[in-house]
Amino acid sequence: MGASLLAAMTGMTCVAAQEKGSPYVQLAELEIDPAQLQPYKAALREHIETAVRIEPGVLALYTVSDKEYPSRIRVFEIYADADAYRAHLEAPHFKKYKAATEPMVRALRLVPVDVVALAAKPR
């Protein structure tokens, strides 16, 4: 990961999504079978911890559930760049998570986005 990416992710820098080498950001919206919500969340937690720990290009995977509709899960995903996202999709732990949780997922929508600003406390 280059210095500019580190700067972008770690400081107050705002990065336009179209800039070459800039972070690749995506939203995932999932609807989970309510009867399988707890095992799904456990599998998801394990998966994202693994991905962030072992994949250099997976910068953040922030996951929340809607208070009103707890079976609706959203993930705010930040990768170093589009290549890092592609590598993530090919990682064995991703494929394992995907196969294990497929029967629990009723719907999955990936929302392509442009970055307006990624502002976070300096590291």
Place this chain on the structure above:
Amino acid sequence: MGASLLAAMTGMTCVAAQEKGSPYVQLAELEIDPAQLQPYKAALREHIETAVRIEPGVLALYTVSDKEYPSRIRVFEIYADADAYRAHLEAPHFKKYKAATEPMVRALRLVPVDVVALAAKPR
């Protein structure tokens, strides 16, 4: 901000939203007047940079626009705790941003969420 919060935001820790002293996370979904999208985004960028820089409890404000519907803006908001969020709402720069952008915003929905996992690269 306590050490546990710093750990939660800076490392691989997963934090349940209900835990006392845990981060307060919220999603904001906005629909902007397309004719005013550029000035709105400029005002928003300035506001979130200021908030993250000067408010100790504003940890991250990640803002994206939908590629398909660019006037649809989403903000993934992470505060140190609920008190930090309340303080943010009272901050002069927030009130200034709010007043300046109110005519540009067609709809605003705040989505209350529970944290499933906040996984990010260690700082």
